[in-house]
Amino acid sequence: MSKLRISVSPHIHSPITTQRIMLDVIIALIPTLIAGTVIFGLRALAVVAVCVAFSVLSEFIFNKICKKELTINDLSAVVTGLLLGLGLPANVPLWQAAVGAVFAIVVVKCLFGGIGQNFANPAITGRVFMIITFGSLANAAYPTVVDTASGATPLVTLSEGGSVEITDLILGLRGGAIGETCTIALIIGGIYLVARKVIVPHTPVTFIATVFILSFAVTLDAYTALCYTLSGGLFISAIFMATDYSTTPLTKWGKVIFGVGAGALTVLIRFWGVYPEGISFAILLMNILSPYIDKWTAKKPFGGVAK
Amino acid sequence: MSFYLHGVHLPHRKKTSDMEPVRMSAPQKIVLPMSMHIGAPAVPCVKAGDHVDIGTLVGSQSGYVSSPIYSSVSGTVKKIDDILLSSGKPCPAVIVESDGLMTFDQNIAPPEMNGYEDLIAAVKASGVVGLGGAGFPTHVKLDVKDISKIQELIINGAECEPYITSDTRTMIDKAHEIENAISIFEKFLGVKKTIIGIEENKKKAIAKMREIAQRNPRVEVKVLPGVYPQGGEKVLVYHTTGKVIPAGKLPLDVGCIVCNCTTMAAISNFIKTGIPLVNKCVTVDGSAVKEPKNVIVPIGTPISDVFEFCGGFSEEPQKVLYGGPMMGISVPDTSLPVLKNTNALLAFGEKEAKRPQSTQCIHCGLCVSHCPVSLSPVGIAKAYKSGNAEALAKLRVDICMECGCCSYVCPAKRPLVETNKMSKTLLREYMDAQKAKEGAK
Ligand code: SF4
Numbered sequence: 001m002s003k004l005r006i007s008v009s010p011h012i013h014s015p016i017t018t019q020r021i022m023l024d025v026i027i028a029l030i031p032t033l034i035a036g037t038v039i040f041g042l043r044a045l046a047v048v049a050v051c052v053a054f055s056v057l058s059e060f061i062f063n064k065i066c067k068k069e070l071t072i073n074d075l076s077a078v079v080t081g082l083l084l085g086l087g088l089p090a091n092v093p094l095w096q097a098a099v100g101a102v103f104a105i106v107v108v109k110c111l112f113g114g115i116g117q118n119f120a121n122p123a124i125t126g127r128v129f130m131i132i133t134f135g136s137l138a139n140a141a142y143p144t145v146v147d148t149a150s151g152a153t154p155l156v157t158l159s160e161g162g163s164v165e166i167t168d169l170i171l172g173l174r175g176g177a178i179g180e181t182c183t184i185a186l187i188i189g190g191i192y193l194v195a196r197k198v199i200v201p202h203t204p205v206t207f208i209a210t211v212f213i214l215s216f217a218v219t220l221d222a223y224t225a226l227c228y229t230l231s232g233g234l235f236i237s238a239i240f241m242a243t244d245y246s247t248t249p250l251t252k253w254g255k256v257i258f259g260v261g262a263g264a265l266t267v268l269i270r271f272w273g274v275y276p277e278g279i280s281f282a283i284l285l286m287n288i289l290s291p292y293i294d295k296w297t298a299k300k301p302f303g304g305v306a307k
Numbered sequence: 308m309s310f311y312l313h314g315v316h317l318p319h320r321k322k323t324s325d326m327e328p329v330r331m332s333a334p335q336k337i338v339l340p341m342s343m344h345i346g347a348p349a350v351p352c353v354k355a356g357d358h359v360d361i362g363t364l365v366g367s368q369s370g371y372v373s374s375p376i377y378s379s380v381s382g383t384v385k386k387i388d389d390i391l392l393s394s395g396k397p398c399p400a401v402i403v404e405s406d407g408l409m410t411f412d413q414n415i416a417p418p419e420m421n422g423y424e425d426l427i428a429a430v431k432a433s434g435v436v437g438l439g440g441a442g443f444p445t446h447v448k449l450d451v452k453d454i455s456k457i458q459e460l461i462i463n464g465a466e467c468e469p470y471i472t473s474d475t476r477t478m479i480d481k482a483h484e485i486e487n488a489i490s491i492f493e494k495f496l497g498v499k500k501t502i503i504g505i506e507e508n509k510k511k512a513i514a515k516m517r518e519i520a521q522r523n524p525r526v527e528v529k530v531l532p533g534v535y536p537q538g539g540e541k542v543l544v545y546h547t548t549g550k551v552i553p554a555g556k557l558p559l560d561v562g563c564i565v566c567n568c569t570t571m572a573a574i575s576n577f578i579k580t581g582i583p584l585v586n587k588c589v590t591v592d593g594s595a596v597k598e599p600k601n602v603i604v605p606i607g608t609p610i611s612d613v614f615e616f617c618g619g620f621s622e623e624p625q626k627v628l629y630g631g632p633m634m635g636i637s638v639p640d641t642s643l644p645v646l647k648n649t650n651a652l653l654a655f656g657e658k659e660a661k662r663p664q665s666t667q668c669i670h671c672g673l674c675v676s677h678c679p680v681s682l683s684p685v686g687i688a689k690a691y692k693s694g695n696a697e698a699l700a701k702l703r704v705d706i707c708m709e710c711g712c713c714s715y716v717c718p719a720k721r722p723l724v725e726t727n728k729m730s731k732t733l734l735r736e737y738m739d740a741q742k743a744k745e746g747a748k
């Protein structure tokens with residue numbers, strides 16, 4: 001008889017793997033990708049494709065240069081590329097998109113030790129990097145590409161006292177980044193992720209609810225508050241960015257704190273900050289706080305109080 | 308305060324639950340390691356050439372936490388030799404060559420039962436240890452000194468590991484023995500209330516145990532959720548009584564005695580007949596086994612004989628386990644014997660035996676949300692990596708029951724149980740060093 005294998009228990013493992021989880025996130029983003037392409041044209045698809053390609057490529061090259069194990073099979077680089085691309089406007093120069101992707105993967109993810117080790121969300125940090133580096137992107141990040149009428153994004157319109165159509169906001173017929181406008185597609189993706197148990201709804205729900213409630217508190221008008229909630233990148237951020245495993249709290253209460261905190265910061269920046277959209281910064285700030293939130297909300301061991 | 312104790316939904320794979328155990332014929336030889344229980348090994352009390360029968364003492368108890376060992380066949384002692392246990396530790400073993408006659412020892416007689424001391428002595432003499440898998444000498448557990456401390460007897464019928472059905476079969480086939488053991492405990496231990504905990508998926512066993520409850524109003528059957536693990540003492544006590552055992556304490560500290568159902572049946576059998584623990588019902592299953600079965604095996608039978616009795620292997624086995632896939636121990640080779648606390652023998656082919664490759668932790672939190680005792684395996688792994696024993700103490704790695712839920716759910720397939728085990732050792736060494744330092748002051 002050949003040698004029997006010896007290993008520590010357990011001897012069976014659940015079929016869920018990192019790769020499977022990432023694949024689910026990719027699947028969940030497909031409706032949004034389709035909507036973005038329909039709304040903003042094929043150029044949008046090209047932007048996302050460049051981001052994905054450069055994310056995967058840079059992780060591959062980083063692994064090779066550092067003689068590390070190849071990690072692109074876990075598909076997390078594809079997810080980062082998708083999220084970065086969907087967070088950019090369709091008219092962004094392609095080379096800038098490529099630089100953003102390389103920055104997100106190499107600096108934010110790989111240099112911190114790869115998947116699970118980074119403290120800041122790579123896609124968001126990549127975008128913030130682009131806003132800061134390619135100054136123009138600060139405006140270009142919120143252009144109108146194929147909009148129904150006006151030339152400004154809803155958030156700008158709203159802050160100037162104008163009004164917008166709710167149906168346009170829900171369908172995504174408005175200015176903004178490729179993947180942030182079509183609320184319906186994003187919600188479908190979110191429901192899929194919850195159903196597949198990839199995420200729990202705690203963060204998205206508290207995040208979105210906080211933005212709505214605080215917007216209402218500021219504007220004292222439910223319709224305007226709803227418009228604020230449906231504008232900008234709230235849904236894509238709440239569903240896909242604020243649920244990133246590495247950079248958000250582990251516990252359920254931690255997730256609630258994260259959602260409320262990110263929501264409050266978003267409103268703060270939107271109404272009183274220099275940028276019309278503050279979600280990226282709000283999430284980055286909460287990313288930094290996450291390890292502490294985890295500490296505060298750690299579960300008490302059953303039958304044993306921590307000494 | 309109420310808790311929701313997490314766990315995982317596992318595939319049951321209990322296809323043997325409807326198979327009545329079949330008795331194996333006499334093996335050619337048996338190997339009886341002197342350490343089949345927690346505590347001091349027994350001491351061989353026979354020598355090569357001695358004739359033994361079924362029930363002849365071959366290893367006598369040494370010390371309080373220990374247990375005697377009896378021959379399960381009739382024949383001749385061939386030698387006393389060191390063998391390597393699955394843990395890799397050497398252990399003296401009595402090897403008996405069977406004469407195939409299976410005659411019983413002349414001196415077997417039911418013990419006299421007049422009081423509490425007699426019960427403890429009988430359980431001690433029966434060689435019964437925790438048969439659910441733990442292997443802790445049962446007489447030590449029952450020796451509570453002050454029986455007024457006992458509020459409930461909890462019978463563990465939660466066989467939560469996939470594949471294993473030997474306890475389930477005990478409840479179905481030996482219900483009368485369990486019933487008898489309950490009355491013995493009521494009489495001599497002053498047990499006033501008995502709760503039998505069984506998971507919801509064991510309908511037949513539940514029905515059988517409910518019959519006991521109908522005849523005896525002091526018995527209650529508690530149906531447990533079909534979530535793994537239910538059999539851990541802490542989890543079981545909480546789900547049957549609602550009591551929380553503080554970390555580092557025993558069930559008795561909250562007034563409970565927990566006994567596995569097969570252990571109960573074995574005690575009853577000894578008190579009735581005087582035949583000590585010599586046979587064990589074992590579930591034989593796994594993808595590499597041709598004819599999965601429940602088998603009544605003489606303790607000490609080489610594992611390979613048992614597999615052969617089940618039609619041999621359908622494919623080359625790559626991994627063989629004592630016990631279930633969640634907490635079982637992988638054995639290095641099949642010449643090792645069936646032990647007192649062996650409840651299953653599983654053999655797996657290449658596909659199941661292969662451990663999935665582990666990748667980097669993705670910080671998903673699944674290990675935290677599934678731990679039945681609310682630990683943070685990901686945090687423990689981090690603390691272990693940095694050698695931080697103080698953090699490990701705070702994270703209470705000491706209460707980890709090594710149930711395997713965390714490793715099972717981890718999408719990155721991190722070896723979390725392994726890390727927990729090593730963390731426990733690290734913590735223990737640190738505590739000992741700490742104590743030594745204090746002592747030196
Ligand atoms: S930490 Fe221990 S008790 Fe918790 S799931 Fe893992 S093995 Fe089980």
Ligand code: SF4
Pocket residue numbers: 667668669670671672673674675684685713716717718719720721723
């Ligand atoms: S389940 Fe695995 S990947 Fe997820 S946090 Fe725990 S150790 Fe990390």
